[in-house]
Amino acid sequence: MSSLYIARSKEIAARVLDGEMMIMSARDSTLFSLNELGTIIWQAADGETPLQEIVERKICPEFDVEPEEALRDAESFVRELASHGILILSDRPFGGEGQEGRSWSQESRSRKQE
Amino acid sequence: MDQLTTSVHGVCIEIGGIPIVVHTDNAAFAHLLEDRYGSFVLGARPAADASSDALATGHKGRPYGPGATTSSYESPFSNSEFSVSSFQLEVELVPPGIVSDAEDVRVRREGRRWVMERGDFRAEWDLEHRRGWVRQSPNPYSIDSVLRILHSLILARNGGFLVHAASAIRNGRTFLFAGVSGAGKTTISRLAPPDVTLLTDEISYVREVRSQKSEVRSRNEEDPKEATPSSTTRIRSLTPDTWNLTPAYEAFGTPFAGELARIGENLRAPVAALYLLAQGRGNKFEAVSQAEAARALLKNILFFAQDEELVRLVSQSAFDFVSRVPVRRLIFAPDARVWELIA
Amino acid sequence: MDEIIETRNELKGQLFLEVLKSFGQAKLAVTGSSMLSSIWPGDILEVCRQNAEEVCPGEVVLFERDGRLLAHRVVKKVAGPERTLLITRGDGLREFDSPVSPEELLGHVTAILRGGRRIEPRLTRWGRVASWFLSRSDLCTSLALRLKRRR
Numbered sequence: 001m002s003s004l005y006i007a008r009s010k011e012i013a014a015r016v017l018d019g020e021m022m023i024m025s026a027r028d029s030t031l032f033s034l035n036e037l038g039t040i041i042w043q044a045a046d047g048e049t050p051l052q053e054i055v056e057r058k059i060c061p062e063f064d065v066e067p068e069e070a071l072r073d074a075e076s077f078v079r080e081l082a083s084h085g086i087l088i089l090s091d092r093p094f095g096g097e098g099q100e101g102r103s104w105s106q107e108s109r110s111r112k113q114e
Numbered sequence: 115m116d117q118l119t120t121s122v123h124g125v126c127i128e129i130g131g132i133p134i135v136v137h138t139d140n141a142a143f144a145h146l147l148e149d150r151y152g153s154f155v156l157g158a159r160p161a162a163d164a165s166s167d168a169l170a171t172g173h174k175g176r177p178y179g180p181g182a183t184t185s186s187y188e189s190p191f192s193n194s195e196f197s198v199s200s201f202q203l204e205v206e207l208v209p210p211g212i213v214s215d216a217e218d219v220r221v222r223r224e225g226r227r228w229v230m231e232r233g234d235f236r237a238e239w240d241l242e243h244r245r246g247w248v249r250q251s252p253n254p255y256s257i258d259s260v261l262r263i264l265h266s267l268i269l270a271r272n273g274g275f276l277v278h279a280a281s282a283i284r285n286g287r288t289f290l291f292a293g294v295s296g297a298g299k300t301t302i303s304r305l306a307p308p309d310v311t312l313l314t315d316e317i318s319y320v321r322e323v324r325s326q327k328s329e330v331r332s333r334n335e336e337d338p339k340e341a342t343p344s345s346t347t348r349i350r351s352l353t354p355d356t357w358n359l360t361p362a363y364e365a366f367g368t369p370f371a372g373e374l375a376r377i378g379e380n381l382r383a384p385v386a387a388l389y390l391l392a393q394g395r396g397n398k399f400e401a402v403s404q405a406e407a408a409r410a411l412l413k414n415i416l417f418f419a420q421d422e423e424l425v426r427l428v429s430q431s432a433f434d435f436v437s438r439v440p441v442r443r444l445i446f447a448p449d450a451r452v453w454e455l456i457a
Numbered sequence: 458m459d460e461i462i463e464t465r466n467e468l469k470g471q472l473f474l475e476v477l478k479s480f481g482q483a484k485l486a487v488t489g490s491s492m493l494s495s496i497w498p499g500d501i502l503e504v505c506r507q508n509a510e511e512v513c514p515g516e517v518v519l520f521e522r523d524g525r526l527l528a529h530r531v532v533k534k535v536a537g538p539e540r541t542l543l544i545t546r547g548d549g550l551r552e553f554d555s556p557v558s559p560e561e562l563l564g565h566v567t568a569i570l571r572g573g574r575r576i577e578p579r580l581t582r583w584g585r586v587a588s589w590f591l592s593r594s595d596l597c598t599s600l601a602l603r604l605k606r607r608r
Binding site: 011012013014015017018020022024026027029031033 | 403404405407408409412417420422423425426427429430432433434436437
């Protein structure tokens with residue numbers, strides 16, 4: 001099982017509004033509203049904790065799901081968020097500063113309007 | 115204060131409490147600006163006095179110079195937090211003709227500079243140093259477009275935005291009406307009774323109240339971990355009572371005329387509420403969630419450039435706005451009785 | 458701000474429609490902002506009569522609604538058995554208008570007059586405007602639907 005680390009991007013605006021986690025991707029102007037599970041993952045995305053651990057510790061105890069299935073779903077979820085520049089993925093901990101908001105697995109963000 | 119320019123005329127146009135001094139050598143163009151911007155001009159620099167002292171900050175940042183000016187209007191905003199020399203725009207007039215090959219307006223950031231161009235103008239602006247220039251022929255439309263874009267860029271850094279919404283002042287407070295084309299912004303504006311002062315039926319100018327700014331900024335950087343859905347730390351809209359004591363946002367009149375084709379009045383008032391217009395039978399309010407309010411607001415905010423920092427800043431302002439200003443849906447049958455609900 | 462054409466002066470609006478009907482072409486001044494950033498207040502639009510069938514997506518068309526004149530861009534054509542409907546939206550707006558019927562359609566914009574210059578409106582704007590759209594997405598629905606809380 002590959003180890004996947006996730007970190008919140010800085011290229012976003014985020015806010016909890018009336019209990020809903022709202023995130024605007026500054027990169028492509030897509031607005032997201034995360035449900036409870038999505039929010040758990042988002043808040044745990046500190047760049048240090050492997051996704052697997054997040055799933056095991058925060059999701060499985062609370063929800064009726066097998067760890068492998070939950071991890072699969074969580075992985076596709078974080079990849080979706082990463083494709084919009086909201087989360088950054090890495091195969092190792094981010095460790096300290098320097099995260100400029102670039103997706104690890106994305107092609108370089110050279111697309112500029114016009 | 116440093117002398118930025120040797121231009122003879124400096125016309126200070128203040129919108130939203132943000133003064134931009136437009137410098138030009140051409141007296142006719144300076145007069146054109148004064149005519150066009152009317153009560154939004156803080157007082158033209160007299161042609162006879164080209165020294166920078168004429169623009170020195172007088173009372174609380176308002177400019178004054180020796181000799182009578184063509185418009186003796188003074189800023190009603192005695193607490194203008196920007197000194198009047200804050201924003202400087204130099205105009206380079208060229209003969210009529212093609213200035214840029216961009217047909218539609220193009221606004222993009224190049225490092226610290228913003229570059230704006232359209233067939234009839236080219237402009238550059240340094241947001242950090244608050245100065246820039248525009249190259250255009252002597253006409254009012256180019257400078258008007260540049261000013262709109264500049265204000266939206268400056269507002270983004272000051273917790274504000276331009277939004278497709280009508281705004282009207284009643285009892286000293288502003289009500290904003292947002293809605294799709296045809297939902298009734300112009301209609302509700304036309305139906306307003308005499309005690310209502312219309313700011314615009316078109317594009318509203320909204321800014322965070324400055325004194326609240328530091329408090330808001332710290333909230334912007336709030337730790338997402340703390341903001342759990344089930345936590346008790348929620349940011350609720352202020353009720354009208356508490357709201358009156360600590361206004362969060364203000365709306366301003368602008369000279370950018372709407373369909374009703376009146377130059378807006380140079381007024382400002384705290385925002386009491388944002389109403390999302392929907393046509394239906396009867397006139398009544400419906401609750402909307404803050405999330406829905408944020409979506410609706412973001413759909414109506416003007417973006418002149420798809421720039422990441424801009425989107426981020428303005429989205430944050432939109433989130434802040436809906437968490438601090440009441441937002442409701444206003445169902446209205448197009449008749450004047452809807453105004454009985456608005457107070 | 459629903460309309461971008463000056464209709465405050467009813468007489469001018471009427472005159473415009475008469476000229477358009479008689480000569481097939483007329484000009485009108487813009488005051489609204491629904492077509493930012495392609496068309497700005499102060500621009501003058503040159504309008505030529507056209508049928509819905511001849512209109513191409515990407516063009517800006519003029520139509521009458523609720524006694525007002527609107528000029529918005531055609532995003533799509535919906536060809537019905539008897540008539541063609543046009544789906545339009547102002548470039549500066551993010552919501553579509555309700556479909557424009559052939560009876561409402563007055564013509565298409567052939568040029569924008571601005572600062573002494575004649576500009577032909579570009580056809581392809583869809584991609585750029587679309588990128589400014591906001592979409593709502595409830596992610597994690599697959600997780601949410603299947604999972605129930607223990608206890």
